[in-house]
Amino acid sequence: xxxxxxxxxxxxxxxxxxxxxxxxxxxxxxxxxxxxxxxxxxxxxxxxxxxxxxxxxxxxxxxxxxxxxxxxxxxxxxxxxxxxxxxxxxxxxxxxxxxxxxxxxxxxxxxxxxxxxxxxxxxxxxxxxxxxxxxxxxxxxxxxxxxxxxxxxxxxxxxxxxxxxxxxxxxxxxxxxxxxxxxxxxxxxxxxxxxxxxxxxxxxxxxxxxxxxxxxxxxxxxxxxxxxxxxxxxxxxxxxxxxxxxxxxxxxxxxxxxxxxxxxxxx
Amino acid sequence: xxxxxxxxxxxxxxxxxxxxxxxxxxxxxxxxxxxxxxxxxxxxxxxxxxxxxxxxxxxxxxxxxxxxxxxxxxxxxxxxxxxxxxxxxxxxxxxxxxxxxxxxxxxxxxxxxxxxxxxxxxxxxxxxxxxxxxxxxxxxxxxxxxxxxxxxxxxxxxxxxxxxxxxxxxxxxxxxxxxxxxxxxxxxxxxxxxxxxxxxxxxxxxxxxxxxxxxxxxxxxxxxxxxxxxxxxxxxxxxxxxxxxxxxxxxxxxxxxxxxxxxxxxxxxxxxxxxxxxxxxxxxxxxxxxxxxxxxxxxxxxxxxxxxxxxxxxxxxxxxxxxxxxxxxxxxxxxxxxxxxxxxxxxxxxxxxxxxxxxxxxxxxxxxxxxxxxxxxxxxxxxxxxxxxxxxxxxxxx
Numbered sequence: 001x002x003x004x005x006x007x008x009x010x011x012x013x014x015x016x017x018x019x020x021x022x023x024x025x026x027x028x029x030x031x032x033x034x035x036x037x038x039x040x041x042x043x044x045x046x047x048x049x050x051x052x053x054x055x056x057x058x059x060x061x062x063x064x065x066x067x068x069x070x071x072x073x074x075x076x077x078x079x080x081x082x083x084x085x086x087x088x089x090x091x092x093x094x095x096x097x098x099x100x101x102x103x104x105x106x107x108x109x110x111x112x113x114x115x116x117x118x119x120x121x122x123x124x125x126x127x128x129x130x131x132x133x134x135x136x137x138x139x140x141x142x143x144x145x146x147x148x149x150x151x152x153x154x155x156x157x158x159x160x161x162x163x164x165x166x167x168x169x170x171x172x173x174x175x176x177x178x179x180x181x182x183x184x185x186x187x188x189x190x191x192x193x194x195x196x197x198x199x200x201x202x203x204x205x206x207x208x209x210x211x212x213x214x215x216x217x218x219x220x221x222x223x224x225x226x227x228x229x230x231x232x233x234x235x236x237x238x239x240x241x242x243x244x245x246x247x248x249x250x251x252x253x254x255x256x257x258x259x260x261x262x263x264x265x266x267x
Numbered sequence: 268x269x270x271x272x273x274x275x276x277x278x279x280x281x282x283x284x285x286x287x288x289x290x291x292x293x294x295x296x297x298x299x300x301x302x303x304x305x306x307x308x309x310x311x312x313x314x315x316x317x318x319x320x321x322x323x324x325x326x327x328x329x330x331x332x333x334x335x336x337x338x339x340x341x342x343x344x345x346x347x348x349x350x351x352x353x354x355x356x357x358x359x360x361x362x363x364x365x366x367x368x369x370x371x372x373x374x375x376x377x378x379x380x381x382x383x384x385x386x387x388x389x390x391x392x393x394x395x396x397x398x399x400x401x402x403x404x405x406x407x408x409x410x411x412x413x414x415x416x417x418x419x420x421x422x423x424x425x426x427x428x429x430x431x432x433x434x435x436x437x438x439x440x441x442x443x444x445x446x447x448x449x450x451x452x453x454x455x456x457x458x459x460x461x462x463x464x465x466x467x468x469x470x471x472x473x474x475x476x477x478x479x480x481x482x483x484x485x486x487x488x489x490x491x492x493x494x495x496x497x498x499x500x501x502x503x504x505x506x507x508x509x510x511x512x513x514x515x516x517x518x519x520x521x522x523x524x525x526x527x528x529x530x531x532x533x534x535x536x537x538x539x540x541x542x543x544x545x546x547x548x549x550x551x552x553x554x555x556x557x558x559x560x561x562x563x564x565x566x567x568x569x570x571x572x573x574x575x576x577x578x579x580x581x582x583x584x585x586x587x588x589x590x591x592x593x594x595x596x597x598x599x600x601x602x603x604x605x606x607x608x609x610x611x612x613x614x615x616x617x618x619x620x621x622x623x624x625x626x627x628x629x630x631x632x633x634x635x636x637x638x639x640x641x642x643x644x645x646x647x648x649x650x651x652x653x654x655x656x657x658x659x660x661x662x663x664x665x
Contacts, residue, residue, distance in 0.1 A: 057563040058549065061283040067432060079561040099629060104281055105548045109562030131281045131548065147553055158452060163288065172337040181285050182450040183308035 002125045002148040005097045006173040009048055010208040010230060015053045019225050019267045023259060024051040024208055026069040026094045027086050028078020034248055036089045041252045043094050045235030046263030052083045054102035063185035065236040080106045084122040089122030099126045112140045116147040126150035134167050152176050155201060174208040185236030189214025195227030200232055219266035225266045235261055274585035278473040281548045289452045300371055310364050318359050322348045328366025329612040334628050338444040339633040343491055346481045346649040354389050356651030357479055357507045362389035362458060364475035366397050369456035378402045379458045382409055382437035383573035384416025386460030386649055391425035400638035401425040404435035404443040409554040409572045415655050420562030434566035436620040441550050444579020454596040459502025465551025469580050483646055484514040491600045497635050499523045501624040503574035505583045507650035525627035527569035527594035536568035539596040540579040541587050550577040570599035570663055571619035597626040603663045618651035
């Protein structure tokens with residue numbers, strides 16, 4: 001499976017004429033068990049793809065919501081190893097694509113050589129490394145590709161066309177368009193502009209392009225869906241919803257409610 | 268250094284895609300502006316008329332005899348007096364260069380991170396002088412322990428933004444500065460204070476700090492004569508050390524960096540990244556970092572806010588690996604004792620960061636005597652003055 005799982009997922013969403021719904025959560029916030037329950041709840045409520053966020057002590061590309069979640073998660077035992085455990089447990093019950101979302105240092109500490117097989121064994125299909133531009137991590141990339149894992153390229157508003165080609169070279173699965181210059185969880189991303197650029201990239205590369213950063217609810221998700229993007233990523237809003245609830249059942253309920261409303265907005 | 272900014276296996280550019288084009292622009296600017304004659308002339312004019320360069324080399328005779336009464340191990344000890352720079356430390360060399368570059372690039376705002384506050388003061392000073400608004404991120408812990416520098420930055424018109432996340436020290440200030448930069452990358456220059464961070468910062472900062480070593484080398488040739496046997500500097504991120512080392516790297520001169528052992532290397536409370544670190548990525552560079560088995564960056568500890576950093580400039584990691592430079596670590600207590608000793612023997616109140624370099628002298632003198640078979644002639648970078656540390660020193664003095 002692995003990268004094929006992503007291809008099938010995007011093909012299925014295209015057949016339904018809607019973008020894929022990509023849901024991010026920080027693994028271990030507030031506990032590893034909660035992450036499994038919330039991940040399964042998100043899938044049951046209509047999420048197409050899950051991003052399992054590895055908490056990192058110094059998440060310099062993340063805004064306050066995910067940064068605070070990472071701190072809580074680390075204290076509660078969140079880590080790359082915990083993310084693998086969550087992937088394994090979700091994989092037992094779901095065939096949805098799983099994307100590991102991480103900064104590079106936890107990957108280095110785990111061991112770049114043994115990482116690809118460990119990811120594949122846990123049922124992970126793709127890896128998105130926030131701070132690993134295409135010039136870096138050649139060996140890691142090669143190892144992941146050997147296990148048929150996709151390495152998700154990121155394109156930002158500041159990426160010019162020449163660089164865009166470099167970023168997309170050899171990419172499989174999908175690409176991620178960062179809607180605005182800034183950190184995750186920002187409120188005023190120019191989503192219409194982002195959707196146009198994402199579609200242009202998708203047309204040129206024949207790779208699905210998802211849009212993330214600043215999609216905080218159904219309204220903005222719908223705006224992107226109407227603009228015809230291949231996928232919509234919601235992260236901080238999910239993390240915030242999980243953090244607001246006092247117990248596991250309420251957290252699952254909150255995730256179910258938010259993901260259902262997002263999914264309805266995409267049809 | 269390679270085209271991608273690698274020193275051996277260390278360095279590179281591990282940042283979010285949004286920042287890569289800005290770093291590429293900065294890299295081009297280093298080659299096309301900073302390293303060329305017109306910029307160099309303008310910057311060096313500022314260094315002489317505004318900063319007070321060249322700084323002198325001072326022979327510390329009383330201190331030498333206090334460290335080594337016999338005179339058998341430590342021969343001559345000369346201090347490169349960066350404490351006499353405007354704003355009281357070497358940080359101004361880099362800040363002036365970067366703010367000048369920011370103006371030339373048409374940036375309308377500068378931001379900086381700061382630990383001890385020296386780089387923040389230097390950036391605020393340069394920004395005030397050149398008329399650019401300036402915001403300085405500073406860990407809340409450091410805001411408390413470096414109050415005089417906070418007041419100084421505010422007087423200079425800078426906004427000081429206390430950082431409450433993580434360990435609330437230098438590394439978190441750098442995270443917050445990166446978040447600001449990624450959000451305002453079109454109009455903002457991020458003035459990184461140490462020879463750390465993503466390429467081209469380690470190279471840019473080293474180019475702007477090598478004036479320290481270039482001067483010291485020329486002054487040594489004119490004064491004591493020839494070359495020193497040994498060059499010593501403290502290392503946090505490592506900007507004064509790399510500035511000093513660069514000039515001597517092709518010479519038969521032993522290079523020593525002294526980092527912070529905090530409460531001891533065998534405790535969890537130290538900042539000895541080179542002595543105890545492992546390979547990792549922090550703030551955009553592959554280097555040695557203090558990190559746990561899960562890759563979480565550990566909180567560093569040092570009595571000196573400027574050395575309280577769990578990473579280090581990649582060029583130092585490479586110099587350690589290649590063996591070209593040697594690194595040792597001294598404790599908080601040893602650094603505070605050294606600060607007292609320098610004050611009483613030389614009448615110079617040094618910064619706690621700098622005090623680490625002095626505290627390394629007994630061990631370095633022994634090692635150098637063993638290597639040379641005669642007393643060593645040592646040049647030490649006195650990177651900054653200690654007025655900002657009065658409260659901390661009082662607290663740590665038995």
